[in-house]
Structures are given as C-alpha cells and as structure tokens.
Amino acid sequence: MSEIFTIKIDGRECVALQGETVLQVARREGIQIPTLCDDKRLDPAGACRACLVEIDGQRRLQPSCAWKAADGASIKTHQSSPRVQRHQDVLVSLYMSDHKLDEQGLPVETPNGNDLRAWAKDCSTLKLEPVNAPRVARPGDKNPYIEFDPALCVLCARCTRYCDEVEAVNAITLTNRGSETTIGTAGMRGLLDTSCELCGGCVDTCPTGALFEKKSPKTTPEEVTKVRTTCNYCGVGCQMDLNVAKVNGQERVVRVTSPEPGTTVNDGNLCIKGRFAYDFIHHADRITKPLIRGQDGKLHETSWEKAIAFAAEGLMKAAKRHGPGALGFVSSSRCTGEENYLMQKLARAAFKTGNVHQCAAT
Numbered sequence: 001m002s003e004i005f006t007i008k009i010d011g012r013e014c015v016a017l018q019g020e021t022v023l024q025v026a027r028r029e030g031i032q033i034p035t036l037c038d039d040k041r042l043d044p045a046g047a048c049r050a051c052l053v054e055i056d057g058q059r060r061l062q063p064s065c066a067w068k069a070a071d072g073a074s075i076k077t078h079q080s081s082p083r084v085q086r087h088q089d090v091l092v093s094l095y096m097s098d099h100k101l102d103e104q105g106l107p108v109e110t111p112n113g114n115d116l117r118a119w120a121k122d123c124s125t126l127k128l129e130p131v132n133a134p135r136v137a138r139p140g141d142k143n144p145y146i147e148f149d150p151a152l153c154v155l156c157a158r159c160t161r162y163c164d165e166v167e168a169v170n171a172i173t174l175t176n177r178g179s180e181t182t183i184g185t186a187g188m189r190g191l192l193d194t195s196c197e198l199c200g201g202c203v204d205t206c207p208t209g210a211l212f213e214k215k216s217p218k219t220t221p222e223e224v225t226k227v228r229t230t231c232n233y234c235g236v237g238c239q240m241d242l243n244v245a246k247v248n249g250q251e252r253v254v255r256v257t258s259p260e261p262g263t264t265v266n267d268g269n270l271c272i273k274g275r276f277a278y279d280f281i282h283h284a285d286r287i288t289k290p291l292i293r294g295q296d297g298k299l300h301e302t303s304w305e306k307a308i309a310f311a312a313e314g315l316m317k318a319a320k321r322h323g324p325g326a327l328g329f330v331s332s333s334r335c336t337g338e339e340n341y342l343m344q345k346l347a348r349a350a351f352k353t354g355n356v357h358q359c360a361a362t
C-alpha cells in the first residue's frame, strides 16, 4: 500500500501519496497551477517552467510537475508567493514575445484552445520587444491531416514526447538550436515519408494549437458543442467527442477529439480512423432515412416506425412458416455492448431462437 502523508500548499494541509508530484496533489485539491508541457500520459519534462513553485528549503523555484511531494513539505504557488507570480509574469511575456498575438495583444485563440492565452489572461504581462525566432515549418508537407505553425509553438515537446512515449513511433523531434529550434522530421520530410501513423495524438496534446487539423474549419472553442460517442471503427470501444459547430448555417461535425486522458478506456488516444475519418457523416451517398422495397421493385423512403413494423412482420411470417430456427441474427463487434445485448435479447426473447452471432464471438 502507498505511504500517505501530508504537505502544505499555500498554507493548506493536503494529503499526498508516496511518489506523487506536487502538481498531482495540487490538482486533486483543486489548487490551480498553470502548465504547458505537462500531460498525464507522459513522463515529466520540466520543459516549460510554467508550473514553478516555491518550496521551503529550496533556493530556486522548482517545477511542481516533476518535484515529488515529501512528508511535511511546505509549498507556495503564485497564489501566496509574489516571487512565483513575478516569475510567471516575466515567463508568459517572454513566450508572447515570439508568439502570434491577436489585436488585443493576447496569444491567438485556436480551435482546441490555447493554454498560453488562458494563462496570459491571469498574468500582468510586460510589453517586450518582439523576438525574431526564425523557426521553420515543413512547407509542402502533403499529408492530408496535420499542419504545423511554428509561430504558435512554445517548444514544450509534448508532441515529440507523445510520439515517442505513447505511440513509440518517433516520427517528429526537436530540431535545430536556440531560437531556431523547431519541430522537425528526419531530413524535414513530409509526415507521409516518415514512420508517422497519422494518429493525430501530437495535435491533441499540443497546448497552443501549433499543431492543428488541416481540413477542419477554424472554429473557436466557444462555437463548438462536444457530443460524446463510441467509435465504431473497431471493437475496442474508444470514446470520442464529436465537435459540432455551425458551418454555412448548418450543424456539422468539424473535428473529432478524444476525452481527457485518464477518463475513458482509450486514455485520451485515438487512431487515424477514429480521429480523422469522419467525412462519411455528412457524405451525400450516406443513407440516413429507412427504405422499403415496394411492389415496383424500387426502394422508397419511409419512417422508422413503418420500417421497423415492416421488418418485424416479415420476420414473424418467416418464423411462423418455418419455425424460429429458420431465423438468424447477426450483430457486429463494431456495435456497442448495449446494441449487442439488445440483438441477442431480440433473438432469444422475441423470436425464441438461439441463432445469434457476432464476429467477436468466434
């Protein structure tokens, strides 16, 4: 069993477990500490310095995302330490000096939100001279899904660490030196010419929107309603959020995102199909209304009530004429557990047959 002890954050007694970081304890207690490079799925990197806190006995401010909580430690965040707040004001201003800003002088909003923008709103930012940071993108990268804007990158390395630690692919890396440091690939090739699997996890973890989805309309987070659903591309049952927004007056799915890491079975991850292959939803060829074949041999649109009654009548007629054993019900591992349950219930309870199957049962 883990050892339990207490630490103090901003004078408040907090319970901590052996091995937890100060940031993990603070989050559980609802104490806000800004972060950019932290992602629950990745080892702490201490790269962005947004989360620095004052720790009794330590001369320098320390990264709460990497610093392990120790029994009896006393910690101050920006909420009780003017020194930490001063650090944050200067740091966020430095980040902004080579970041794309809007007309209010704030880091620009991006479709999945920009954590630097949210943080800058809480700080007294300084007006620093813009810095010329000639970072390069990968112009002409022909991959159909992922785009990179170096002017929005804060070099937190979440994307490269995700690609390494979660995907074990290492298609992207921090490349060049100093102010020219950027996110590159081997020989700055397009992603299609690397080991990239186009999972989109790098886009998902990016805190500032420097990595974004090429084909998705540029909506703001406020314009989007997220609808939780289960991916139906395979039997794993990943949870996904359909991002719905109005495009030309019509509600459309404008992108797919994964729920917060640690909250669903897929832990914030999705594959290329789950994340990017959603065009079929609004495809003109998609059958969205039930059809019944008429006496003329052609399919005609009808209501769901009529279609279900028609199918039930046909099945009952067949069962009556040939016995329930003449019927078979086939479901799919791509359906949810609830749908599969209903299919076997329909077969066994309504039609009294055990002839029910689905591909995952073999």
Ligand code: SF4
Pocket (backbone or CB within 6 Å): 146, 159, 162, 163, 167, 169, 170, 171, 172, 191, 195, 196, 197, 198, 199, 200, 201, 202, 203
């Ligand atoms: S899409 Fe996935 S595999 Fe490709 S670079 Fe991003 S994280 Fe790596």
Ligand code: SF4
Pocket (backbone or CB within 6 Å): 152, 153, 154, 155, 156, 157, 158, 159, 160, 183, 202, 205, 206, 207, 208, 209, 210, 211
């Ligand atoms: S692209 Fe995004 S995730 Fe990658 S280093 Fe830049 S800001 Fe961080």
Ligand code: FES
Pocket (backbone or CB within 6 Å): 034, 035, 036, 037, 038, 045, 046, 047, 048, 049, 050, 051, 052, 063, 064, 065, 066
């Ligand atoms: S979140 Fe701790 S250093 Fe980046």
